[in-house]
Amino acid sequence: MQQPIGVIDSGVGGLTVARELMRQLPKEKFIYLGDTRRCPYGPRPKEQVKxxxxxxxxxxxxxxxxxxxxACNTATAYTLQELQQTLAIPVIGVIEPGARAAIKSSQNKQIGVIGTEGTISSEAYPKTLKAIDHSISVDGLACPSFVPMIESGILSGEEAEKIVSTTLKPLKKGNKMDTLIxxxxxxxxxxxxxxxxxxxxxQVISSGEETAREASLILAYHGLLQQGNSIPVHEFYTTGDMEKFRNVANSWFDAPIQVLELVELDPIQSSAN
Structure with missing residues (x-):
């Protein structure tokens, strides 16, 4: 199938999933859209995120x-079921793959989750983890300062270390977890x-590898895998600062991204209304 695979995120974060997708599915073309202008989604009301x-x-x-x-946990928590029921194409989120990866990793069934306010308040991870194994104990912590810091390109250094240390302090007190999602x-x-x-x-777990594995299996099941040996040119779109997006993308991928364009989403109406 010559058609591309779409990846959406509230900003640059989904690039971590996109990189793993590209590694596991090297023949597939990906079109990535990051809504960086309206990022973060975490503090926003559910209907607005939808x-x-x-x-x-x-x-x-x-x-x-x-x-x-x-490739956005908040959007996955709020819209995945609706998207899967509405669209005629396969739709994958990142919460269930991340939960499965954590369960594989944990030895004592004590699992922590850090995320945006929206993801943590939705309790999507505890529900998913306990649906797989009801005996798992889950401790969640919202980290509202992380996404704005990352979107600003602050990925290392003294300022980033201080923000991370201060934010994670409540999670460390008396916690017996062996795995953190x-x-x-x-x-x-x-x-x-x-x-x-x-x-x-x-063990610190991200969902990219498991999400890519699931995407590969679903594509194969539906007969949608790309055939041939042509090298795909991936396309990236952002609603915000293109240079910040390019800088983060180029630091995360093995080679500079070739196609990056600015898009406007506001005029498009929602099917969820």
Whole structure:
């Protein structure tokens, strides 16, 4: 199938998922749309997140995508079921793959989750984890300062270390977890800081690898895998600062991105209304 795969996110965070998708599915073309102008989604009301998500979806449907990957935990928590029920193409979120990866990793069934206010308040991770294994104990922490820091390009250094240390302090008090889920696709960009703060005994899990594995299986099941040996040229779109987006993308990928364009989403109406 020559059609591309669409990836949406509230900003640059979904690039962490996109990189893993490109690694596991090297023949596939990906079109990535990050709503950086309206990022973060975490503090926003549920209906607003749903409306913004549908605007991104409509934009990518115009590109004739064969699969949609919602690489944003907040958008996944609020819209995944609706998208799966409405769209005629396969739709994958990042919460269930992340939960499965954490369960594989944990030895004592004590799992922590850090994410945006929206993701944590939705309790999407505890519900998903306990649906798989009801005996799992889950401790969540909202980290509202992380996404704005990452979107600003602050990924290392003294300022970033201080923000991470201060934010994670409540999670460290008396906690017996052995696994911590990065419940926001922005967070792998600062995984080294989170790991350093939590310590080597904690397995820090991101959902990118498991999400890509699931995408591969679903594409194969539906007969949608790309055939041939042509090298795809991926396309990236952002609603905000192009240079900030390019800088983060180029630091995260093995080679500079070739196609990056600015888009406007506001005029597009939501199917969720």
């Amino acid at each position: 409306r913004y998500t549908w605007q991104m979806v409509h934009y990518l449907l115009e590109e004739n995508i064969k699969m949609l990957i919602v 990065l419940g926001c696709t922005h967070y792998p960009l600062i995984k080294h800081l989170v790991q350093a703060e939590m310590g080597v005994d904690i």
